[in-house]
Amino acid sequence: ETGVTQTPRHLVMGMTNKKSLKCEQHLGHNAMYWYKQSAKKPLELMFVYNFKEQTENNSVPSRFSPECPNSSHLFLHLHTLQPEDSALYLCASSQDLAGWYNEQFFGPGTRLTVL
């Protein structure tokens, strides 16, 4: 138990569906991150939030839309996805951006399958 929870743990959706992934951290951290982990590929950083403000968007397609209503919660809204978007989506948090290089805590991930 890392203090970062993600729901749902598994999600199957069609290309025309709209769904959302949720991440919650109970660590009092101020920075939160979304990563994509595809088979045999390095983790790809998608979005970075610091004190609820988005500080980085690594050229992620607009069919992925993040939302950070407060420092404890992070969402990833999904719409019109493609089969190649099937992956494990990981949320992480750190004390702040300065703590990113020192220690970040990952959630268990949401395994997404796009049919």
Next chain:
Amino acid sequence: TQLLEQSPQFLSIQEGENLTVYCNSSSVFSSLQWYRQEPGEGPVLLVTVVTGGEVKKLKRLTFQFGDARKDSSLHITAAQPGDTGLYLCAGYNNNDMRFGAGTRLTVKP
């Protein structure tokens, strides 16, 4: 682009054997982290190294950061089945963090 290459990609050994996995890059990193990820879970941080030539030990695991801060190694002594997992390295520099694709280690009893 700061690419991190990890080798080997897969490693299967018997309990009690020693092993070393590598993380190499042509880029310099201000810090480098090693994680272990088990099936169905997110990565868990093992260690962070920040100084060139630094060596850190965590029980049977020894981590070394290269003198030029471009590469790192993880050595496991007397591997146990509980060491099985995906070992990831991640380099940080200039507000950017990059991960390697990982080494998948299987330790057979």
